[in-house]
Amino acid sequence: MKTIGTAPVITGKKTKGYLQVGSDTDGSPIQIPLLVAAGNQDGPTVWVQGGIHGDEFGGTASIIRFFQELDLDDLHGTFVGVPVVNLPSYKARYRTSPIDGANLNRIFPGDPKGTYSQRLAHTLLQTITDHADYMLDLHSGGIGLHVPYFLICRYAETEASEKSMWLAERMGAEVIWRVEGISSTSGVGTDSVMKNGVPAVTIEVGGGNVTEEHEHLYKEAIGNAMKALEMISGEAPVQKQYSVYKEGDFLFAGFGGLFVPAVQVGSILNQGDLIGSIINLHGEVLEELRCSADNAYLAATGHRYWPTHPGQLIAETYTS
Numbered sequence: 001m002k003t004i005g006t007a008p009v010i011t012g013k014k015t016k017g018y019l020q021v022g023s024d025t026d027g028s029p030i031q032i033p034l035l036v037a038a039g040n041q042d043g044p045t046v047w048v049q050g051g052i053h054g055d056e057f058g059g060t061a062s063i064i065r066f067f068q069e070l071d072l073d074d075l076h077g078t079f080v081g082v083p084v085v086n087l088p089s090y091k092a093r094y095r096t097s098p099i100d101g102a103n104l105n106r107i108f109p110g111d112p113k114g115t116y117s118q119r120l121a122h123t124l125l126q127t128i129t130d131h132a133d134y135m136l137d138l139h140s141g142g143i144g145l146h147v148p149y150f151l152i153c154r155y156a157e158t159e160a161s162e163k164s165m166w167l168a169e170r171m172g173a174e175v176i177w178r179v180e181g182i183s184s185t186s187g188v189g190t191d192s193v194m195k196n197g198v199p200a201v202t203i204e205v206g207g208g209n210v211t212e213e214h215e216h217l218y219k220e221a222i223g224n225a226m227k228a229l230e231m232i233s234g235e236a237p238v239q240k241q242y243s244v245y246k247e248g249d250f251l252f253a254g255f256g257g258l259f260v261p262a263v264q265v266g267s268i269l270n271q272g273d274l275i276g277s278i279i280n281l282h283g284e285v286l287e288e289l290r291c292s293a294d295n296a297y298l299a300a301t302g303h304r305y306w307p308t309h310p311g312q313l314i315a316e317t318y319t320s
Contacts, residue, residue: 035081043077047132056090059138062218147174150175151201163199170228170236245318
């Protein structure tokens with residue numbers, strides 16, 4: 001019988017299991033929960049994961065709900081859901097690992113002899129490559145940032161890259177960040193997965209509290225991808241046109257204080273436009289953060305009056 005971790009893959013059944021990725025200081029295993037749904041008909045295997053950053057909860061909840069609501073009689077192929085990839089980070093409600101301080105989504109392909117996070121990255125990449133035909137990675141702005149609904153793909157002159165973009169164009173979002181060249185996002189899991197020949201798309205939605213709209217958008221994106229792959233019935237949406245961005249600019253706070261956004265995420269800004277300010281507890285403006293380019297898509301900002309440390313990521317803009 002085929003298994004993924006300890007979860008058996010049984011035609012016409014939903015099963016559960018774990019992927020062991022190391023052990024804790026008391027020697028007990030660190031086990032990542034897996035949700036597997038195998039349809040009655042043949043088809044591809046899609047791997048859908050959340051919680052690679054421990055403070056991003058929307059993807060986790062949406063994977064669980066999608067799995068519960070999935071109709072096996074309508075499923076061709078196999079759905080593999082991993083609600084939380086980074087358990088230590090998730091338990092700490094923090095973006096990076098409390099074990100080794102690593103940002104898991106910046107250290108792929110990992111190292112089987114490295115720190116916990118490096119070993120986790122290696123195990124994840126190997127497992128996805130061995131079992132998946134497609135991979136979806138669910139993200140948000142986490143506790144500190146808010147993002148609109150958009151998708152991310154890595155550009156490369158490969159078949160996996162072309163399939164990734166093809167899939168992204170059928171998942172319901174109008175905005176796609178197609179990352180090109182070496183950037184501050186190097187070392188992300190989807191890049192390594194795609195280098196191993198598995199098409200991969202990142203879904204970005206929300207941040208902070210998980211709303212019903214966030215859950216709906218996550219589940220809709222997963223469902224649209226599976227419709228495009230003919231894994232479930234229905235027509236995948238194709239937009240008349242897409243806003244495709246190629247460059248990302250990351251803005252970090254120079255001062256600590258309270259962040260006051262000046263515009264909404266999803267806005268189109270020009271060079272010099274005010275994104276937000278940092279104020280102190282006297283209400284004095286310490287710093288203004290402004291857009292560095294014309295026709296820039298505001299992809300993320302900090303929350304209103306969110307306490308901010310110097311050097312903290314506070315906004316992201318994308319340009320063509």
